[in-house]
Amino acid sequence: MKNDEFLACLSECVGERHVLTRSDDMAPFLTDWRGRYTGSAHAVVRPADTAQVSAVVRLCHERGVGVVPQGGNTGLCGGATPRPGENVIVLSLNRLNGIRRIDPVDNTLVAEAGCTLAQIQQAAAGVDRLFPMSLASEGSCQIGGNIATNAGGVHVVRYGNMRQQVLGLEVVLPDGTVWNGLRTLLKDNTGYDLKQLFIGAEGTLGVITAAALRLASRPRQRVVAWFAVTDPVAALSLLAAARERLGERVSAFELIGRNALDVVLKHIPGARAPLEGGADWSVLLEVADVAQETPLDTVLESVAAAAFEAGWVVDAVIAASLAQCEALWALRENISEAQRIEGVSIKHDVSLPVSAIPAFLAAAEKTLTDAFPWVRIVAFGHMGDGNLHYNISAADAASNAALVAQTEVVNRCVHDLVASYDGSISAEHGIGQLKREEIVRYKSGVELDLMRAIKHALDPRDVMNPGKVLPEA
Structure with missing residues (x-):
């Protein structure tokens, strides 16, 4: 393939100014948000609509060039970053940023993949509705990437993951064919639910270009509280008590370890401790209600x-x-940013049965401190739905470098414990490049064979996001 001729064909698809080839122009698209992965590509291509996405993907399919779909580039596992030396382009969805329609009667919204999560939240609010997905990166993450990774966020305990918010999808398949599945029906029992294949697939089966989303009633009351709890067992008891009194009005229940709060207070300007003293564990609880008859603050008190x-x-x-x-x-949402400022850490995004979280935390701390006495554990996450962000580092640079060099050992300690509680090594961040080989240890051969069969059926030439999610056979 002659590169100049291929680039000229890409320019015919999207316009010359939207095919980026200069290193300075491409650089922001070739490195992930954490700075962990940097790759290379022939070009960054910025289509304006589904037809242009289809033309670009079709061209790449014909030429055997890989396509790395990219949204807001806020992922944590390298799933939207090309690998070094690969025969790929980066397909940026930034320009597909329109709200196609919104229906407050049906409680639905159809948005293009490049819309930011905040843009969708604002559109829903404009018709007095709620789009319940909420992430720390909502001002820059895009809905296509949220869907491709089956994002979770802080309100999963009440509303569910992204999978629960998606009614239909429009997808460009690996050969450039467009599948229009943008139905907004609550019931459609006409065979395989094809949209589910693409939710959480991280762009390995096709490019999501638009989505039909479910909206919810907008809460009229919202109360937020911060609790210093004695330990994670007490936090679990508080969760049970809150659910007993408030039911589905519990919309977020976040467990935050002392080290997680400390790193925010250290690095985020204006951050202030919510309580005097330094509790080892805290809970951030939010309750909300669409009705106003019963004051929620009174119930929460x-x-x-x-x-x-x-x-x-x-x-x-x-x-x-x-x-x-x-x-x-802000104290909760800035933990990841504060850790990024602090430096490299070994991150784990794990899911456990809610009831197993205290036992896991105790066992993991003992296992890690026995192996690495200087270890610092930054643990926090969505306790209400069983998702913990369990990050490992050391306080000084030399010790941290030594620890990071033992990443594989640390991962084995944490992930083997997660598996022993029938948990998952990826709750909401996906697999990407980071955990691609790791899943071999934790998924059965049957599961991996089924995944490979689906990949081969839809993408036999391995055009879509090569080198991500699925390990080598």
Whole structure:
């Protein structure tokens, strides 16, 4: 293949100014958000609509060139970053950023893949509805990438993962064919639910270009509280008590270890500790209701009082204003950014049965501190749905470098424990490049064979996001 001729064909598809080939122009698209992965590509191609995506993918299919779909480039596993030396292009979906339609009667919204999550939230709010997905990166992450990784976020405990928010998809298949499955039906029992193949597939089966999304009623009340709890067992008891009193009105329940809070207070300007003293474990709890008859703050105060009496909680604060709500949430949402500033850490995005979280935390800490006495554990996450972000580092640079060199050993300690509790080594970040070989140890041969069979059936030439998700046979 002559590269100049191929680039000229790409320019015919999308326009010359939207085929980026200069190293400075391409650089932001070739390195992931964490700076862990950097790859290479013939070009970064920026189509404007589904027809242009189809033309580009068809051309790449004919020429045997790989396609790496990329949204907001906020992923944590290298799934949207090309690998070095590969015969690929990066397909940026930034320009596919239109809201095609919104229907408050049906509670549905159809958006193109390049819309940011915040843009979709704002569109829903404009018709007095809620799009319930909420992530720290919502101002820059894009809905196509959220779907491709089956993103979770802080409100999964009430509304479910991205999979639960998707009613239909429009997808460009690996040969350039467009599948229009943008139905907004709540019931469609006409065979295989094809959209499910592409949700969580990380662009390895096709390019998501648009999605039909489910909206929810907009809450009229919202209360946020921060609790200092005695330990994770007490946090579990608080969760059970909150659900007992508030049911589905519990919309977020975040467990935050002391090291996670400390790194935010150290690196994020304006961050302030929510309570005096330094509890080893805290809980950030949000409750919301579409009705206004029963004041939620009164109910939450009664839950807090019972928790104090039971000895689960040693201190608490309930936000008295929107600004205080946002300040409490900022402490949680800035943990990843603070860790990025701090330096390299060994990150784990794991899922466990909710009831197993305290036992896992105790066992993992013992296993790791026995092996690495200087280890610092930054643990936090969505306890309400069993998802923990369990990150490992050391306080000084030399010790941290030595620890990072033992990443494989650390991963084995953590992931083997997760597997012993019937958990998952990837809860919401996906597999990407980071865990591609790791899943061989934790998925059965039957599962891997089924995944490879689906990949081969849809993408026999391995055009779509090569080198991601599926390990080598």
